[in-house]
Amino acid sequence: MKLITLIGLDGLILASWLFLVSVGLTFIYGVLRILNVAHGSFFALGAYMGASAVVSYLRTGAVPELTYLILLGAALVIGLVVGPIVERVLLRRVYGREEVAQLLLTFALFLVLEDVMKLVWGVSPYFADKPYAFLGQVQIGGVTYARYPFLLTGVALVCGALLWWFINRTRLGKIILAVITDREVSAALGIDVARVYTFAFVLGTILAALGGAFVAPMVAVVPGIGLEVIVLAFAVVAIGGMGSVGGAALGSLLVGLTRAAAIHLYPELDLFAIYLVMALVLLFRPEGLFAEVELRRI
Secondary structure, three states: OHHHHHHHHHHHHHHHHHHHHHHHHHHHHHHHOOOOOOHHHHHHHHHHHHHHHHHHHHOOOOOHHHHHHHHHHHHHHHHHHHHHHHHHHOHHHOOOOOHHHHHHHHHHHHHHHHHHHHHHHOOOOEOOOHHHHHOOEEEEOOEEEEOHHHHHHHHHHHHHHHHHHHHHHOHHHHHHHHHHHOHHHHHHOOOOHHHHHHHHHHHHHHHHHHHHHHHHHHOOEOOOHHHHHHHHHHHHHHHHOOOOHHHHHHHHHHHHHHHHHHHHHOHHHHHHHHHHHHHHHHHHOOOOOOOOOOOOOO
16 A cells, blocks of 8 residues: 555656646647747756845845745746747747758757756756755655645646636637637737737746756755656656647646656666557547647648
8 A cells, every 4th residue: 555655656756847847838839839849958957046045145144934935936037038039049940931941950059058057067066955854744544745846736736727727717828729720810810910829838937947847855966867857757648639728737747647657666677667658549549638639731
């Protein structure tokens, strides 16, 4: 029973930060129709910014309670600074072009940002575990578990609920849905499609950076941290369906529980178990669990 509880808790926590990254990735694809390989770098930038900001703040001897707001602020800084620059300077040049050109551009950006992070923060690991240790531990089903990961789960739930509300219940959300449905007709109706694209990309960037910032106290922030994340995020969106927020939630949960079970029961099948689930889903539903088959214009 303790093992089942531990697998469930680990799977839930892994699903939480995977959702924050994957929902941003799938949201950007749903609006811009660009598969952004550099999304993992936004996660890593959030982690580095959050860890370095927390370390610098705690060196002043200030109270640790405010470190959680600092993590949030770090994610917002990355999203609001990096997001508009990348979208306006780089991505606008490849809208409407072949998918391979878009993929190569975002992959090149991923490589560039990896080196930029090494230049800015160096290659030594960053440890910002004070927010993690400050919340202490709790007993759940006979298992002693840290409280901090549940904060990450709460952040994921709040972000998912707010994103659903924003898309389905606000005027701007309906404008975004209109752009997703038909960009040309939306532009003819007077919608500023370029501004919608920028907003969508910045929002997706903030979500990825938010995942990185709140994961930073749980891990050692090192170069290459974004690579594993983007690989798992692609598995999530492939399972759930590209462009589907609900698919990102379900895909994250499936991947999180599958990987947690593999790590505890068969560690040698860690990544194999994830890709086995992905292959089985794509075998019977190639477009993913939630995505609809799209009509391509000729």
